[in-house]
Structure formats: structure tokens, C-alpha cells
Amino acid sequence: MIDQQEKEYNSVIMAALLHDIGKLLHRSKPGYDGKHAMASGDFIDANETKCKLTNELYDLNLVEWLVRFHHSPEEKVDGTKKKVWSKEKILEAYSDNRHTEQEIDRTRLWSYMKIVRDADGYSCAERDYGDQKRTDADKRTAPLDSIFESISIVGEKENGVYRYLLNTINPLSNFPKHLSYLDNLAAYIGEFKNAFPDLTVYSKLNHVLSAILSFLERYTWCVPSDTRYSRADISLFDHLRSSAAIAACLYKRHYHKLGNSNFETRNNEFVLIAGDFSGIQNYIFDVTNRCSDGTAKRLRARSFFIQIFCEATIHKILHALELPLVCNLFSAGGKFILLAPSGNDVEEKLIRTKAEIQKEIHTRYFNQFSFLMAYRNIEKYRPNMDIGNFCEIADNMFHLLEMEKLQSSQSVFLSNEEDEHSENKKKKKWNQAAFSLSDDEFQKYAENGDCSICGKGPGEFSERSGTEEDPVTIQVCRVCHMNKEIGKILPKKQFVCFGKGKGGTNKIKRITLFHENDNGKAYYVDLSDEAPASDDYYLIWNLNNDKKGMTIDRWPLVRKNLANHVLTDEDGSVVSFEDLARRSRWKNTEDSKEYGSDFLGVLKADVDNLGLVFSKGFDTPERPRDKRYNTKEGELPLGTDARSVSRFLTLSRMLELFFSGWIGSIMEKDAAEIQQLILDCQPDVDINLFQQYLDTGVIDFKNIYTVYSGGDDLVLIGPWETMIIFAILLNAKFREYTCQSKSFTLSAGLAFVKPKFPIATAIREADALLEKSKSEGKNRITILGTTVEWNQLPELLNFFLFLDSRLKDKNSNINMSFLYRLLDYHQMALTYIDEDKIDGLKFASALNYDLGRNIYSRDEKQDKKKRNEEIRQIHELLNIKKKKNSLMYKIKPCVFWSLYRSRSVH
Numbered sequence: 001m002i003d004q005q006e007k008e009y010n011s012v013i014m015a016a017l018l019h020d021i022g023k024l025l026h027r028s029k030p031g032y033d034g035k036h037a038m039a040s041g042d043f044i045d046a047n048e049t050k051c052k053l054t055n056e057l058y059d060l061n062l063v064e065w066l067v068r069f070h071h072s073p074e075e076k077v078d079g080t081k082k083k084v085w086s087k088e089k090i091l092e093a094y095s096d097n098r099h100t101e102q103e104i105d106r107t108r109l110w111s112y113m114k115i116v117r118d119a120d121g122y123s124c125a126e127r128d129y130g131d132q133k134r135t136d137a138d139k140r141t142a143p144l145d146s147i148f149e150s151i152s153i154v155g156e157k158e159n160g161v162y163r164y165l166l167n168t169i170n171p172l173s174n175f176p177k178h179l180s181y182l183d184n185l186a187a188y189i190g191e192f193k194n195a196f197p198d199l200t201v202y203s204k205l206n207h208v209l210s211a212i213l214s215f216l217e218r219y220t221w222c223v224p225s226d227t228r229y230s231r232a233d234i235s236l237f238d239h240l241r242s243s244a245a246i247a248a249c250l251y252k253r254h255y256h257k258l259g260n261s262n263f264e265t266r267n268n269e270f271v272l273i274a275g276d277f278s279g280i281q282n283y284i285f286d287v288t289n290r291c292s293d294g295t296a297k298r299l300r301a302r303s304f305f306i307q308i309f310c311e312a313t314i315h316k317i318l319h320a321l322e323l324p325l326v327c328n329l330f331s332a333g334g335k336f337i338l339l340a341p342s343g344n345d346v347e348e349k350l351i352r353t354k355a356e357i358q359k360e361i362h363t364r365y366f367n368q369f370s371f372l373m374a375y376r377n378i379e380k381y382r383p384n385m386d387i388g389n390f391c392e393i394a395d396n397m398f399h400l401l402e403m404e405k406l407q408s409s410q411s412v413f414l415s416n417e418e419d420e421h422s423e424n425k426k427k428k429k430w431n432q433a434a435f436s437l438s439d440d441e442f443q444k445y446a447e448n449g450d451c452s453i454c455g456k457g458p459g460e461f462s463e464r465s466g467t468e469e470d471p472v473t474i475q476v477c478r479v480c481h482m483n484k485e486i487g488k489i490l491p492k493k494q495f496v497c498f499g500k501g502k503g504g505t506n507k508i509k510r511i512t513l514f515h516e517n518d519n520g521k522a523y524y525v526d527l528s529d530e531a532p533a534s535d536d537y538y539l540i541w542n543l544n545n546d547k548k549g550m551t552i553d554r555w556p557l558v559r560k561n562l563a564n565h566v567l568t569d570e571d572g573s574v575v576s577f578e579d580l581a582r583r584s585r586w587k588n589t590e591d592s593k594e595y596g597s598d599f600l601g602v603l604k605a606d607v608d609n610l611g612l613v614f615s616k617g618f619d620t621p622e623r624p625r626d627k628r629y630n631t632k633e634g635e636l637p638l639g640t641d642a643r644s645v646s647r648f649l650t651l652s653r654m655l656e657l658f659f660s661g662w663i664g665s666i667m668e669k670d671a672a673e674i675q676q677l678i679l680d681c682q683p684d685v686d687i688n689l690f691q692q693y694l695d696t697g698v699i700d701f702k703n704i705y706t707v708y709s710g711g712d713d714l715v716l717i718g719p720w721e722t723m724i725i726f727a728i729l730l731n732a733k734f735r736e737y738t739c740q741s742k743s744f745t746l747s748a749g750l751a752f753v754k755p756k757f758p759i760a761t762a763i764r765e766a767d768a769l770l771e772k773s774k775s776e777g778k779n780r781i782t783i784l785g786t787t788v789e790w791n792q793l794p795e796l797l798n799f800f801l802f803l804d805s806r807l808k809d810k811n812s813n814i815n816m817s818f819l820y821r822l823l824d825y826h827q828m829a830l831t832y833i834d835e836d837k838i839d840g841l842k843f844a845s846a847l848n849y850d851l852g853r854n855i856y857s858r859d860e861k862q863d864k865k866k867r868n869e870e871i872r873q874i875h876e877l878l879n880i881k882k883k884k885n886s887l888m889y890k891i892k893p894c895v896f897w898s899l900y901r902s903r904s905v906h
Contacts, residue, residue, distance in 0.1 A: 002057065008104070009251050010058040010205050012112050013324060015066035016119045016247035017212055017239075017240055022234065024223045027140045028189045041068025041195075057205050058417050062104065062112070065094045070116045083659025109222065112251075113256035123239050124225060124646050142227040147650045148738040150233045151617035154367055154611060164222040164741040171561060174222070176739055178892070192219045203554065206538045209324055211556035216240055218559070221653075223647065238649040245327045245339050246270075246645070252323070253341035268342045270378040273350065274397035277334040279369040280306050284708060285715075285760045286368070286454055290769040295759055296574050296705060297451065297487025298480060300566055303708040304490060305483065305511070305586045307562065308498075310334055312372065312513040312523045313357055315498065315539070325539065329649060333711025337397065342377050350375055360514050365479055368458040369433075374400035398611070398647060400870070405468060415494045434687060451477035471876065486511065487528075491568050493527040496560070500524075504625035561657065563664035563709035568700055577717070580705060581755035585905055586698040587809070587881045594905040596698065600755055601723025604766035605730065605748035606713035608778040609653070615664040617743060618647060655712055658737050661715075663709040666729075671700040678725060681732035684794040689801035707763070715763060720752050721901065727781060728797070731790045741876040745779035745790075752784070752900075784893040796894050802873050803898040813855050814870060816902060819895050822877075826895075828882060829888045843888075 002010075022039025025032035032039035044051060044064045052060050069090045074082045090113070091106050104112075143163035162176035166188040195218075197211040216237050222234035251258075253269050284302045313756050314328050314336055321340050331335045340346060354373045361371055374397060396814035448459030452474040459475025463484070476484075489509060500521045512525040526532070532540060532555055541560035549593045567575040577600060585596035607613075666674070673693050679687060704718035704726060716723065738744035749769025753762040769782040790798065808815040825843040832840025855870060880886040 001496065002055075007056060007059055007060065008112065008884060009061060009248075009255070011062040012066065012115055012208070013205075013244050013248050013253050013326070014058050014212075015070070015112075015116050016242040017209070017216075018063070018224065019067045019070045019116055019120060019243065020236060020240060021216075021220075023065075023225065024192060024220060031149045032723045032822045035071070035073060035638060037068055037071045038073065039081050041065075043196075047196055047727060050196060050200060051200070053200055053208075055203060057208060061094070065573065066112060066116045069093065069113065070120060091116070095223060108258050108837070111254070115247050115250045115254075117245075119243045119250060122232060122246050122645070123242040124481055137229040137565045140186065141183070141848070142224060142232055143179050143182050144222050144235055145231055145233040146176040146739050147233045147647065147654060148741050148744055150231060151613055151646070151651070151741070152743050153617050153860075154742045168218050168223055169221045169559070169657075171657055171665045173659070175733075175737055188197040188219075188486070195219065197556065204538065206325065207556050209326055210539060210558050213241065213326065214556060215559055216711050233650070234646040234707045235650050236655065239646045241326060242326075242329065242649055243643040245329060247340055248324055248327060248779065249341040252341065253426070268377050271340045271342050271346055273317065273338040273340055273373065273375045273836075274401055275310075275317075275336045276372045276398070276401045277306065277310055277313075277340070277369055278372055280334045283369040285350050285763045295328060296566070296577055297760065298483045299487075299707050300490060300564065300705075301483035301485075301487035303706075304486060304562070306334065306494065308511065309712070310336065310524050312498065312525070314338065315580055316357065316520075316523060317350070317353050317513060319500075320349045328358070329645065330652045332652060333713065335398065335711070336400075340375075347375070348365045356514070356517060364515065366454075368454065368456055368479070372612055376400065403565075428839060448475040451475065453477070453480040482511070487574065489527060490564065490574055490801075491566055493529050494530065494542065494544045494637070495528040495530075495557075496543060497526040497528055497532050497537045498523070498541075499526065499536040500538060501536045512898040529824070561664055562708050562783075563660045563667075564715070565664055565667040565702075565706045566636060567705065575705075577705075577755040577759070580703060580717070580719055583700070583703050584698065584721055586696040590808075596905060597720070597900040597903050598755060599720040599752045599900065600751060600757075600762070601720035601750060602751045602759075602762045603714070603718075603723050603727055604728040604750075604763065604770045605727070605746050605781075606770070608745045608747050608774070609743070609844070610655075610712050614648070614651070652826035657714060658734065659714060660710045662704070662733065662737070663714060663730075666733075667701045667704050667706070671702070674699070676703050677733075678729055681729050682794055684796060685797050686801055689805050692798075693801055693804060698722070701726060717759070717762075721897075723899065724783070727783075728793055731781070731793075735790075747773040747778050748781040749773055750781060750783045784896045786890055787889055788893070792890065796890060798875075799873065799887060799891070800894040800897050802869075803894060804901060805896060806870065816899060818850070818854060819899055822847075822891065822895055825850075825877070826888060828890050833880065833883050833886070833889055 019040060020036060021043055022036035022041075023179045026034065026036050026039040026044055032042055035895070043066050044060070044067060048060065051063075070085045072090065074084050087110065091109060094109060101878045106561075112547055117144075133545050145164070146162040146164065149162055161178050162181040164174065164176055165179065165185055166182055167174060187651075195215065197215050199208050202211060203207050214236040220240070221237040223236040224234045225234045226232060238817035241361065249270055251689050284386065285304060286803040308332065315325065317338060318325060318327055323338075323340060324374075327339050328336065329339050352372070354371070361367060361369065366895075376397060377619065413495050440867055450466075453476050456475030458481055460478050461476050461481040463474050463476055463481070465474050467470055493509075500523055502522060509527045509795070511527070512522055513525060514520075516522045519791075540555050540557055541562075543560060543562055543564070549687060567580065579599075581598040584598060585594045587594055641660060679690060680700070682690070698719070700721050701718075701722065703722055704716050707715040708718060709716065712776060716726070718726070727748055727750055731748070734746055747770055749766045749772065751762055751769055753765070773780040773782045773787055780787050781790050781793075782788075803814065803819065807816065807819075824849045828840050828843035828846065832843075851871070851874060855874065877888045877891065880888055883889065
């Protein structure tokens with residue numbers, strides 16, 4: 001049994017998580033009528049049998065009372081006037097409730113009420129600004145506005161016409177639409193009510209919170225938290241999640257004075273903790289092809305390992321501070337932001353935990369990546385509403401992390417003793433032990449040398465590599481050995497189970513992330529394809545959200561979109577890069593021969609200006625003076641309310657949903673399903689030629705290998721032609737997902753390499769091409785030596801389809817020799833366009849001569865219509881008035897694409 005204080009703490013968190021659930025329920029009639037707070041309380045009352053736990057983790061009566069009265073209700077007096085309930089009347093309602101089990105001190109009870117109220121207000125501080133009232137739709141039928149239209153770094157915002165249908169969360173279908181109102185409320189609310197989880201099967205608060213959060217995300221991601229104003233872009237889910245985190249911190253900060261009369265004092269309430277894993281891309285991609293046939297497995301495993309290590313790091317910090325996992329406000333791409341209460345012991349715990357994390361990385365993972373952490377007290381929280389300017393604070397926190405890079409791993413390499421020989425008496429001594437090897441590691445280096453894969457750790461495990469004809473035995477370190485084993489089994493596993501306790505095990509599926517130390521237990525992950533059996537798990541990710549619901553046995557499942565698709569053989573083994581490259585080939589039905597080039601395409605892409613979007617993208621409307629904030633006459637309160645915690649969460653979660661959710665889901669679709677998507681995304685392209693091209697069967701997104709995708713960037717590998725088409729669809733769908741906003745654009749680099757080319761070097765080449773796209777103005781892709789704006793792709797795609805169709809036509813005079821000559825004319829034109837040399841204009845006469853001699857021939861066998869089309873298309877190359885935007889300037893990708901595709905396979 002838990003003590004009364006812990007029960008009340010849990011009750012406050014539960015109430016904050018459910019306090020506004022009635023905002024969806026009271027939209028439908030008949031049903032939960034009246035104010036949303038009362039509807040929320042009625043819902044808890046109606047689900048008593050699902051909420052009342054036998055182990056009494058929380059006080060259900062307290063939860064219901066806090067939810068029902070977190071806003072003071074009103075009542076009519078004499079049928080006309082409205083009167084707000086008094087504090088005494090609200091407190092009496094607690095005692096009168098039929099679920100009351102234990103009376104709580106009235107002053108303490110009111111303090112809990114203040115915590116839930118303030119958490120609600122702090123989460124969505126923008127409710128108080130002078131925004132315009134909603135006029136375009138009834139509040140009950142108003143949909144959620146897209147957060148992407150609330151943001152602008154290029155000028156005025158869009159008209160706000162993109163909104164979301166009521167629909168359970170699904171990365172493939174949750175795209176904004178042109179929408180004015182919702183028309184399926186009753187059915188959706190009915191499904192929502194029936195799907196509320198049975199909490200009685202859980203024995204731990206973490207499991208209860210996970211079950212509710214999964215349920216809320218599934219159904220309320222598309223429900224606006226407030227529909228009174230013209231902009232309703234914050235989801236109810238994100239508001240409830242951040243409210244629970246704030247309430248947990250407020251309770252921890254003030255628990256020693258919750259029954260005192262001076263509880264209103266609010267200074268230094270919160271600490272923001274920012275974390276960043278530096279060097280993770282180097283860690284993921286630093287895999288050589290030296291004597292190794294497991295590169296694909298290791299790449300996949302390293303990416304997955306970083307994700308779970310980052311997640312376990314967050315858990316370790318929050319557990320050290322005795323906070324629920326809901327206090328993880330944001331985590332993606334190796335970065336995270338946590339909310340914690342301020343206090344005398346918080347800094348001490350953070351310093352100790354940071355040192356433990358850095359020591360683990362140093363001793364177990366050979367410093368192949370590093371962990372940075374910074375934290376900051378939010379001062380004078382209530383008067384200045386600093387949390388309303390949350391996006392700017394978060395941006396400042398990541399700036400502090402950049403400064404932290406200069407002092408990374410100090411806790412490992414410096415001791416706590418001061419150096420008495422230094423002029424600076426406060427300077428610490430070097431920790432000499434951190435620079436030396438243990439006897440065991442020294443022996444391993446001496447016997448086996450460096451790891452043949454990463455070159456960092458000592459060889460500890462023997463692996464067979466090479467070819468069947470020429471097999472070799474190599475020595476690999478424990479990290480690379482673990483990565484290969486993880487990469488081998490990961491495609492077959494559905495559940496990622498996080499546990500705390502004994503980390504040592506002989507099971508390959510168990511990944512020990514933090515080993516036991518003097519201050520705590522080990523943290524580990526078990527990979528499973530069936531219902532877990534251990535009682536030590538505190539969190540379970542479901543990697544396949546279609547196969548299972550939100551619960552298996554007594555475990556709540558957290559929906560987790562991990563873009564971790566790989567192609568596997570019938571026996572379940574990952575397809576090699578050589579096999580992937582061969583899938584670029586296509587068969588010509590006319591001569592039954594195979595054509596194509598065995599290349600891999602390596603795509604690297606990310607969102608442009610994302611830091612600027614988070615720090616400056618939200619508008620800053622002026623708020624009228626409000627006496628509640630104790631401002632002087634004529635003075636506006638400080639802070640920018642539009643930059644709230646909830647908006648930060650909504651934006652970051654929606655970006656993560658695209659890069660982890662949509663990316664991962666689209667690769668699971670059959671080629672036939674994908675084909676129509678591709679055709680629809682390029683309306684300005686010749687559909688007939690595009691359809692003929694796709695019918696050759698060379699494009700299949702299942703052939704794409706996901707190295708990494710999450711947060712705001714990705715690295716993907718696949719057959720080279722598939723990657724070209726995928727890049728085109730990626731940008732088109734991202735533009736659709738972000739409401740065609742000018743503030744959300746992608747830059748990309750696509751490198752082509754042979755399958756045995758060192759993959760780490762190939763990714764660096766793609767990264768260099770990505771940087772070239774950004775340096776030339778962003779919102780571009782660099783491919784085959786040419787940087788192109790995305791909106792220019794239809795023209796290039798059309799010209800490629802034209803060349804490809806003619807190369808396959810035996811009666812056409814356009815052949816591969818002519819394409820090679822086109823490249824010569826292109827180089828001549830560049831000297832005029834880039835260098836302003838008049839000699840470059842000779843390309844026009846050379847091309848005209850070539851056309852007259854080789855293309856304009858009056859071969860009676862050639863269809864006149866086709867010949868005229870060839871003449872029209874090629875004449876476009878002579879028009880260079882647009883210079884760098886001309887077709888001749890950008891022709892190289894079209895020509896090389898056609899040449900590589902038309903090579904005969906011998």
C-alpha cells in the first residue's frame with residue numbers, strides 16, 4: 001500500500017491529465033451537457049468501474065472533484081443573474097461526493113485545486129490574450145486548426161483554412177484538409193467513450209498514465225483544446241499532457257506548504273532540463289566495409305540503439321528526480337527537454353545523474369558519442385508568464401547546450417578535488433584513471449588489436465566475414481558485436497520493453513543500457529514479439545500499431561512510430577546492399593532483356609530553418625492589461641503567450657509524426673498502392689508517360705532501407721531510381737502535410753554509389769550534397785551534380801520521361817549517343833550562363849546542326865506526330881533566357897537518369 005501523500009500526489013497528476021476531457025464529450029447531444037469541467041467529472045463518474053483500483057494508487061474521489069471544479073461553476077440566481085460558486089460551496093461538494101473515502105484537510109484540498117487550475121492556465125497561457133472570437137463555425141463543431149498555419153518566418157500567415165478531421169491517429173491519413181466544421185461528432189464521441197481503457201488491470205502508476213496517454217493521443221490529437229477564438233491550433237492531447245507535467249512539478253515544488261495560507265507565492269518554481277547527444281551521426285555512420293558483411297545490420301542497430309539509449313537517459317533523469325515520464329516535454333533527434341520542480345536537491349541530483357550517464361558512455365561505449373545537459377531555473381514564473389514564451393526559452397536552452405560542448409565529459413575526466421598546484425585554486429585535478437585502460441581491456445587490445453569495424457574498442461568477439469569463396473575471421477568490440485545481433489533480430493520484434501533492475505543476462509535480446517552502480521539499478525531493454533512476462537517493465541513501446549490494440553494482458557502499450565523499415569528475405573534476414581542495388585534493374589517486355597544500373601541511392605534530408613521556426617515563428621499578439629497579473633496602469637505583462645508549452649508540444653509532435661510515422665508507414669505499402677500516390681503528387685507531369693515508366697515495376701518503396709528518420713531529418717538507402725521517386729513524393733507530401741506553408745521547406749542531397757562503396761563515406765557524400773542545397777538557397781535537392789528547386793522537378797521529370805520513352809522506341813532517332821552529345825552541349829552552355837563567356841553560346845548552333853543531321857530526318861517509318869513532339873521538346877533546350885532556371889542548365893540529372901536506366905545488363 002502507498003502512503004496518503006503519494007496517493008494525493010498521484011491523484012493531482014491524474015486530475016490534471018483528465019481535467020479537460022469533457023471538451024470533446026460535451027460537443028455531442030444528448031450526452032454530456034453543460035460546462036466541460038462538469039462533463040469531465042461526469043465521465044469519470046460513469047467510468048468508476050474502470051478507474052477504481054484495488055491497490056488505491058490514487059483517490060478517485062479527489063480526482064473527480066479536482067476535475068469537476070478546476071473551474072468555479074456558475075449558477076443562476078432568480079433565473080436571470082449568474083453567480084460563481086464560493087470556495088466553501090466547492091469544498092462542500094467534495095465531502096458530499098458518494099465516492100469519498102477519506103477526508104482531507106480543507107486548506108490542503110484547496111491547494112490541490114490551485115495546482116490543477118494553475119497547471120491548466122500555464123499550459124495554455126494564450127487563452128488570456130485578446131484574440132478575436134470565433135465567427136466561422138459553431139464552437140461545438142469547430143475542428144482543430146493546423147499548427148503549421150500558425151507559424152511564419154517569411155511574413156504574413158496563411159488564411160487558416162487547413163484543419164483536421166476527427167480521426168484516430170494514423171500517420172498516412174492525418175493530413176490537414178480544407179474544412180469548416182466537423183460532422184461526425186456523435187459517432188466519434190461514442191467510439192471515444194467505449195475505448196476508455198480499463199485501468200483496474202494495472203498495478204503501477206506508470207502503467208496507468210501510459211494507458212491514459214495512449215488513449216488520449218489516439219482520440220484527442222485532432223480535438224482543439226479551446227474553440228472560443230479564431231485560432232484553435234493546440235490539440236487537447238498536448239494540452240492535457242503538458243498540464244499533467246506542470247501539475248506534478250507544482251506539487252513537488254510546494255508539497256511542504258500545501259496547507260499554508262501563503263501558497264500563492266510563486267517564484268523559482270520550475271527547472272527546464274535540456275539534453276543533447278552529440279556525435280550520434282558519426283556513431284551511426286562510422287561503420288566501415290572492412291572485412292564485414294553486416295554493414296546493413298549494424299547501421300540499423302546503431303540508429304535504434306541511439307533512440308533507446310536517449311529514451312533510457314530521459315527515464316534515468318526523471319526517476320532520479322522522482323517525476324513521472326509525462327514530464328518529458330519533448331524528445332526527438334537525440335535532443336530532449338524535461339520539466340522539473342526547482343529545489344535545493346534538484347541540482348545535486350542532476351549533477352550526479354549527468355556524471356553517471358557520461359561515465360557509462362566513456363567506459364562502455366568508448367566515447368563514440370557524448371551526452372550534454374544544461375538546466376535553467378525559470379524565475380518569477382507567475383508575474384512574467386515566462387513559460388508562455390516557452391519556445392524562446394527552449395531555443396535558449398539548446399544554445400546553452402552548444403556552450404556545454406566546450407566542456408563535455410568534464411565529470412569523467414576531472415576529479416572533485418582541487419588542484420593545489422594551479423594558480424586558480426578552484427581548478428580541479430585531472431582524473432588520471434579516466435585516461436588509462438583497465439588491465440582487462442589492455443589485455444584485449446594486446447591480444448586482438450582494435451575492432452575491425454569501428455576501430456575504437458578492443459577486439460573481444462570473433463566473427464566470420466568475407467565471401468563464401470574467401471571467408472575471413474575478424475575481431476570486433478562488444479559494441480559492434482551487440483549492434484550486429486540487434487540488427488539481426490530487430491525486424492522480427494514488435495515490442496520494446498524498458499526495465500529497471502538486474503541488467504546482466506545471457507539473452508541476446510536484452511540490451512543493457514546503463515549498468516548497475518552505487519546509486520541505482522541497471523536500465524535495460526528487452527525486444528519481444530509476444531506479451532512480456534517480467535514485472536520489472538515500466539514502459540512498453542508497440543512498434544506495429546496495426547497488429548495490436550492499446551493493451552496486451554496487463555501491459556499498456558505506448559504507440560511508437562519508429563521508421564525502422566528494412567527489406568528482409570523469406571528467412572527473415574536483412575537483404576544486403578548488393579541485393580538492393582540489383583533491384584534497380586527492369587525487364588523490357590519487348591526484347592525480354594534486363595536493363596538498369598546496380599547503384600544505391602543515399603538520401604539525406606532535413607527541415608530548413610527549424611530553430612528559427614521554434615524561436616521566432618509564432619506570432620506575438622499584444623495582450624490587454626489584466627489585473628490578475630499585477631501590472632501597473634498602462635503596462636502590458638511581459639512574455640509572448642502564443643509561444644506556449646502546448647504549442648511547442650503540438651508542433652514538435654506533428655513533425656515527429658511525419659518523419660517517424662509517415663516515413664515508416666509509407667514503406668510498408670504495396671507498389672500498386674504507392675503508384676497512384678506518386679501519380680497524384682505530380683499533376684503537371686505527363687501522366688501517360690509517367691504511368692508507362694512506373695509500369696516497368698522498378699519503383700517499390702519496400703526496397704528502401706531506413707538508416708534513420710525522426711525529429712526533422714532522415715537518412716535512407718535504396719535502389720537509386722526508387723530513391724529519386726521517393727524524394728519527389730517526400731517533398732510533395734511534406735508540403736501537403738505542412739499546409740503548403742512557405743515557412744516549412746525541405747532540403748535534400750541524393751548521392752549515387754556502387755553497393756560495395758563504404759556506406760559511411762556515401763552518407764558523408766549525401767550530407768555534402770545536402771549542404772550544397774542549403775548554401776544555394778534551401779528548399780532544394782542536389783542530385784547528379786545539379787541543385788534544383790523542388791518546384792522545378794516537374795519540368796525535369798517530364799524531360800526525363802520524354803528521353804526514356806524515346807530510348808525504348810527503336811524507331812526514334814534519339815539514342816544514347818545523342819544523350820552523350822547533349823552533355824557536351826550542356827557543358828558549353830554552362831560557360832555562358834555561369835562564366836558569362838560568349839563562346840558558350842556556340843552550343844546553340846552545335847545543337848541545331850545535330851538536330852538537323854540526326855533528328856529531323858524524314859524517315860517514313862517514324863510517326864510524324866512523334867517526330868514533331870521530339871522537335872518541340874528538344875527545342876526547349878535552346879531557350880536559355882531564364883539562365884540558371886533554363887532546362888539546358890538543369891539537364892544533367894535527366895540525361896544521366898536516362899543513361900543509367902538504359903544500360904543493358906550482361
